[in-house]
Amino acid sequence: MEPDETDKALLGRISARDSGALRILYTRHNVRLYRFLVRLTGNEALAEECVNETFLKVWLKAESFGGQSSVSTWLFTIARNEALSHLRKRREAPLDEEQAAQIEDESDTQDVTAAKKDKCAVMRLCIDKLSPAHREIIDLVYYQDLSVAEVAEVVGIPENTVKTRMFHARKQLSEHFRRHGIDRGWP
Amino acid sequence: MTDEVNDIDSRIPDEAELLLPWYVSGRISPDDKRKVESWLTENPDASAHLARASEEMDLTFADAEALGQPTRQSFDALMARIEPKTAKSVASGWIDRLWAGLSPRYALAGIAALFLLVLAQGAIIGLLTSSSSGPAFQVAGAETAVGPQQKALVAFVPGVSLAEITSALDDLRLRIIDGPAPGGIYTIAAPDTDAGKAALASLSANAALVTFFSESD
Structure with a gap:
């Protein structure tokens, strides 16, 4: 095994039914x-199930795999479609409609007062309150490091x-921070 | 479909303002980067905008790191679906074939041979890491550790490359501080913090990399 074998090379091996290559890609x-x-x-x-389905x-x-994008972008696309498919079966909100971006989860799931002590915990609360479409894009940009084109x-x-x-x-994130007592000075 | 028509603020933001998150993450084209930098220079509120985006990224990252990872059982289930034989271990396929050809009489000798192979993997890793100058992957005697640590004993999946192991440990900010002990066991150190504990838990759950994991005093 080449130590620096690219993801695309691994896909080639996976096409030839090399399960060891799939193990590496999974890792x-x-x-x-x-x-x-x-x-x-x-x-x-459900997330775990969708990873396996992916x-x-x-x-x-x-x-x-067409090769026009990176393998990781391709994997995210497959994973997202798997998740949406499962959510549709469960009759949860569709994420691919723009209106979904406006629907927020208003339920309190954790102790807000305690969370104010920790900005990271507040962030968790605020992200959880975002609409699914907004949660998704925050994660893709800030955690997964995708470019504009890759997110698109x-x-x-x-x-x-x-x-x-x-x-x-x-x-919306800043609005939720404000509701939790943290004014970020914007919007 | 409409495009965010019911937004909390109908003001049309500057293109550069829209690009701030990608400027912060570094995933931005040179042209867009120049656009943002020009906007940052001209806009008196720009530094506050930039600081907010930067903070959002830091908090999102920290929060996501606490979300865990798939379990070992999940990985085993995937491999079982892909190819029943690989459920045990893809890398051990050749061992299975060797085993099939051994009579019980030679099984003990086989175990000894396997043990030597694991030791050999360990020796190679030890040899290579002893010359590594990276801060996240060091062997015993590298006196760079500071602060209290928590430790774990770990054995890696046979056949997994040094690059894969190094990459995984680097990602988790873990270090090899000792080993290999008999059986290919390494001592892994993490800072004695919640983050360190989470990193060890992540390593423990990584079925594609780790065959044995035990917390250590």
């Missing part, structure tokens, strides 16, 4: 995908919409 990407999916679905068990699809359809590809929206959606997600 490289499973944690990031899982965390993205937990953010997206709010459900750890790699199963990679195993079955590695040869369908994963989410399936134009690049300009990526920028405005991120802007509005950030504003």
Whole structure:
């Protein structure tokens, strides 16, 4: 095994039914995908299931990778579609409609007073309160380090919409911070 | 579909303002980067905007790092679905074939041979890491550790490369401080903090990398 074997080379080996290559690809990407999916679905068990479904699809359809994007972007796209498919089956809110960006989770899930002591905990509360579409884009940009073009590809929206959606997600985040007693001076 | 028409503020933001998160993450084109830098210079409120975006990224990152990772059982289930034989271990396939050809009489000798192989992997890792100057992957005797530590005993999946191990430990900010002991066991150190504890838990759950994990005093 080449130590610095690229993800694309691994896909080539996976196409030839090399399960060792899939193991390596899994090792490289499973944690990031899982965390993205937990953010997206709010459900750890479902996130875990979707990670497996993603790699199963990679195993079955590695040869369908077009090569026009990075392998990780491709994996995020598959994982997102898996999650949306599961959520639809569970009759939860569709994420691919713009209106979904406006619907927020208003329920209190944790002790807000205690969380005020810790800005990171407040961040958790605020992210949890964002709409699924806003939660998703915050994670893709700030944690997964995707570019505008990569987010556009994963989410399936134009690049300009990526920028405005991120802007509005950030504003909603600041609004939630304010409601939790932290005024960030914006918007 | 509409585009965020019901937003809390109808003001149309500057293009550069929209690009701030990518400026902070570094995932931005040179042209857009110049656009943002020009906006930062001209806008008196720009530094506060930049600081907010930077803080958001830091907090999002810290929060995401606490979200855990898939379990070992989940990985085993995936491998079982892909190829039943690989459920045990992809890397051990050749060992299975060797085993199939051994009579019980030679099994003990086989175990001894396997033990030597694990030791050899350990020796190679030890040799390579002893010349590494990276702060996140060091062997015993490298006197750079500061502050209280928590430790764990770990054995890696046979066949996993040094690059994969190094990358995983670097990501988790863990260090090898001793080993290999008999059986290919390494002592891994992490800062004695919640983050260190979480990093060890992450390593423990990484079924593709770790075959044995035990907390150590």
